[in-house]
Amino acid sequence: MNPIRPTRILGLDPGLRRTGWGVVDCAGARLIHVAHGVIAPPQEIAFAERLLFLFEAVSAVIAEHAPDEAAVEETFVNNNASSTLKLGHARAASLIAPARAGLPVAEYAATVVKKAVVGTGGADKSQVGFMIARLLPAAGKTTADAADALAVAIAHAHARTARNFRGAA
Amino acid sequence: MNPIRPTRILGLDPGLRRTGWGVVDCAGARLIHVAHGVIAPPQEIAFAERLLFLFEAVSAVIAEHAPDEAAVEETFVNNNASSTLKLGHARAASLIAPARAGLPVAEYAATVVKKAVVGTGGADKSQVGFMIARLLPAAGKTTADAADALAVAIAHAHARTARNFRGAA
Numbered sequence: 001m002n003p004i005r006p007t008r009i010l011g012l013d014p015g016l017r018r019t020g021w022g023v024v025d026c027a028g029a030r031l032i033h034v035a036h037g038v039i040a041p042p043q044e045i046a047f048a049e050r051l052l053f054l055f056e057a058v059s060a061v062i063a064e065h066a067p068d069e070a071a072v073e074e075t076f077v078n079n080n081a082s083s084t085l086k087l088g089h090a091r092a093a094s095l096i097a098p099a100r101a102g103l104p105v106a107e108y109a110a111t112v113v114k115k116a117v118v119g120t121g122g123a124d125k126s127q128v129g130f131m132i133a134r135l136l137p138a139a140g141k142t143t144a145d146a147a148d149a150l151a152v153a154i155a156h157a158h159a160r161t162a163r164n165f166r167g168a169a
Numbered sequence: 170m171n172p173i174r175p176t177r178i179l180g181l182d183p184g185l186r187r188t189g190w191g192v193v194d195c196a197g198a199r200l201i202h203v204a205h206g207v208i209a210p211p212q213e214i215a216f217a218e219r220l221l222f223l224f225e226a227v228s229a230v231i232a233e234h235a236p237d238e239a240a241v242e243e244t245f246v247n248n249n250a251s252s253t254l255k256l257g258h259a260r261a262a263s264l265i266a267p268a269r270a271g272l273p274v275a276e277y278a279a280t281v282v283k284k285a286v287v288g289t290g291g292a293d294k295s296q297v298g299f300m301i302a303r304l305l306p307a308a309g310k311t312t313a314d315a316a317d318a319l320a321v322a323i324a325h326a327h328a329r330t331a332r333n334f335r336g337a338a
């Protein structure tokens with residue numbers, strides 16, 4: 001395999017109350033933690049303003065860390081139609097911001113993300129957090145939302161490395 | 170009542186396949202049609218790109234017509250969770266774009282919009298189209314999506330005039 005310029009991946013775990021984000025450099029099979037965080041819009045502002053807050057905060061993360069690609073978790077679809085609708089709104093902010101910055105945006109189901117990081121699609125949050133600490137020791141302490149976002153970035157790193165191998169075969 | 174500088178209102182009827190928009194000037198009880206149209210993103214592009222298309226097209230309408238305020242229909246919540254989630258995404262594009270342009274963004278339930286235009290919350294699409302042709306004769310022929318968007322703008326015009334009357338009392 002040829003040496004590969006590291007690809008910087010932005011992972012996003014979207015939510016209206018909290019959107020987790022994580023940036024990881026991926027050079028072949030090597031993963032390097034860059035940064036992570038959680039975006040929490042003030043809850044007392046109007047709905048459109050909360051979405052704008054998410055959109056602008058994701059755009060600011062992109063401006064600061066200049067990722068090459070983005071990956072967004074396919075959020076759990078709730079039985080409650082009203083909360084599903086809200087989730088869709090929040091997720092759009094995490095999709096439009098990187099698309100607007102010209103990044104390719106991949107989407108991964110939560111089960112695919114868990115499988116990539118823990119080895120099983122049925123893993124719980126504590127297992128994801130444990131594996132993020134092992135795979136990205138430089139990340140230090142992460143909240144569940146940031147750990148999930150880093151896990152999405154790792155799932156994308158794996159998927160694109162697998163594609164590169166297939167492409168080279 | 171003092172003479173009022175016309176307020177320009179952008180009405181939006183969001184949808185992933187078609188987002189209707191309509192711009193109306195409102196001076197007291199007088200309504201003047203400015204423009205309307207339908208945004209239909211290409212369906213073969215990636216989901217994030219379709220959302221970006223909606224976002225940028227709504228932003229372009231705002232740049233061209235310079236509305237003072239925006240009003241967005243509260244889209245029907247479907248029983249199908251997956252289409253409800255998609256609807257949420259599309260709606261976010263119609264909320265973030267005007268919020269980003271600094272416009273106040275109001276939201277109105279479909280029943281409130283129909284009641285404002287037709288007089289009953291249970292009106293069907295043809296009744297809305299008929300009343301739009303009566304209230305805004307300059308609009309000419311409108312598709313259902315554009316008529317709905319103009320109806321949202323009218324509903325907002327009525328609501329804000331009612332607020333001004335209350336404010337003046």
